[in-house]
Amino acid sequence: MSFGAPQNDFEVDFNTLSTPGAGNALELDEFTEDRPTRQLLKVTPGPGADEDYERLAAIFRPVFAQIAAGAKERDRNRILPFEQVGLLNRDRFGALRLPVADGGHGARLSDVFRLLIELSEADSHIGQLWRAHIAFVEDALRLQDEQLKAKWFARIAAGQIVGNAYTESGGNALGTLNTKASQVDGRWVVNGEKYYCTGTIFADWTTVAVAHPERPGRQIAVVSTQHSGVKILDDWDGFGQGLTGTGTTEFHQVPVDSFMPEDPNDPEASIFQLVLMAVQAGIGRAALNDMRSSVQARTRSFTTGTGVPVHREPQVLQLVGEVSAEVFAADSVVIGAVLEVEAALQDAQLNAEERFAVCELAANRAQTIVQPLVISATSKLFDGLGASSTRSSCNMDRHWRNARTIATHNPAIYKARIVGDYEINGVQPQRLSVTGDLAAPTGHHAS
Missing domain, CATH: 2.40.110.10 (Butyryl-CoA Dehydrogenase, subunit A, domain 2)
Known part of the structure; x- marks a missing residue:
């Protein structure tokens, strides 16, 4: 996209626009359906990608659109998405990371997570259910046993899923x-x-x-x-x-x-956590989509407003802007953390313990900040729409319910302490072992 002088009637000189009302500035009412608008930012915010990613996205976006069409009803009526998983399998979503020569798409880790955010925007349940599979594929890629690797590559390329x-x-x-x-x-x-x-x-x-x-x-x-x-x-x-x-x-x-094979420094846990963060970013996008379309369509206003249509109400616009910013930030943090993990997995200068620490810290930092951003965005959704948005038929609450549920995982409250302990005391993140019950302290008696 060129940022030079305007080339036609619909391109805008941004230097001229710096003065309100000057030059080619257009009122919102002047824009029509057939008028190109030269938006510099995507309607749904988030980091861009390159041609390799767009090639993969072109394969799956039509499937994501089919999935999104029924997401609200599936959530309301508890319909498990077997059909939708089958649609993804048809295009070998689970084989994204496998080399092309082994029947996969040859995707980078960051490509997988960008697609996962888009999938979770369509339906957060479906994004999360791939969590174990995505982590397993990363383990399979690192296998030293060539026979075992070949067996799992063949299965994954054939569309088989691992839970x-x-x-x-x-x-x-x-x-x-x-x-x-x-x-x-x-x-x-x-x-x-x-x-x-x-x-x-x-x-x-x-x-x-x-x-x-x-x-x-x-x-x-x-x-x-x-x-x-x-x-x-x-x-x-x-x-x-x-x-x-x-x-x-x-x-x-x-x-x-x-x-x-069990590896005490396997970065699997960071992949598990980053999948959840990608799902959160997708939930934020979906909430923003619903907020945008609902505000644009709303005709009913309040006596306590400023007397203008809701889509021009300054406080509503401010609220939408805040949600947009939170979604953009969450999206950016997730992709930033994934890129850091991707680089660590490829960095031959890191030993196994260092690689594990980099991956864990990236995931923990992301989880610490992404969770409150998305919970805030999914809660503000209602403030801009009023009580009618809480009706069960709208099912707007699914965004907050789903984000709030994910935010309890593993549990999120411990992540900032782990990062802080590393920053101040140099304490390495500990490998997750087995969750279980603590033994009663010696001398403890039940009352």
């Missing part, structure tokens, strides 16, 4: 797991029960965090979700993100397909 079953809902001591791998007739099998199994109900495979009798610490077994010993329940009852398949998965003598 997760890491967390137990209670009853296990902190750092230990009740879900176990054991040998039966010479074959490893998994027995146990997991919760928060986001995406597994849509997946062909799932990773399972298990206790292993021959290996210390947490081990990751991969099993088929199609085995008769796997029972997946859609029993997540949170007030937000209800269509992500986040619920219980039971394993009864389920054969292990493979064990994934």
Whole structure:
């Protein structure tokens, strides 16, 4: 886009426009549907990308549009998006990161996250349910075992999806797991029960965090979700993100397909967290879209206003501007953090511990600031529209409910402390192990 002198009647000299009412300045009413407007900024704010990204986006944007069309109704009526996941699979969304030679799209990590923000703008539930798969693909790309890598590349290229079953809902001591791998007739099998199994109900495979009798610490077994010993329940009852398949998965003598190598400095946790931040950025965009269209369409005004149409009401315009700024900031922070992780993963000068620390700190900093930005934006949505926007038929509250639900994860309140401890005391972020129950202090007696 050229910023030189105007080339036709509809291009504007921005130097002239610096004086109100001068030159080619046009009133809003003078713009018509067929008049090019030369907006320098995208209607939905966010960092731009390059031709490689636009090539990928051209493949998936038509699918995102189909997904967006029914998002509000699916959320209201709790319709799990199996059909929509199938549409993404048709174009091999899950194979974005695989090299082209291996049946993938050859996307960069930052490309995946930009697309994930756009997908989450269409439907935040669908963005989140890819969380485990995106992290698993990053693990597969780093595999040293070429045979294992080839097996998973082939499956992912064929459109198969990987879910997760890491967390137990209670009853296990902190750092230990009740879900176990054991040998039966010479074959490893998994027995146990997991919760928060986001995406597994849509997946062909799932990773399972298990206790292993021959290996210390947490081990990751991969099993088929199609085995008769796997029972997946859609029993997540949170007030937000209800269509992500986040619920219980039971394993009864389920054969292990493979064990994934355990790396104490695996940056997987940062990928998991950044997926949630991308979903938050998408929610912010969706809320801004709804706010924009609702203000533009609104004819009813208030006696306490200034007597002008709502779309010209100064305080409403200020509010929309604030939401736009918050969405822009959230989007920019997420992409900035992803770019930092992308660079760290490629930096041969970093050792494993340093790489882990860079990735964790990037994700933690992003989570610390993105959460309040998006919660604020999704709450302000209602201030500009009045009480009618709270009607169940509008389902405007889904944006806030979904953002608020995601903001509780892992939990977000601890992230700033971890960053601060590093900044002041040089304390490295700790690798996540196993969530569980704390033992009662010695001498403690229940009342």
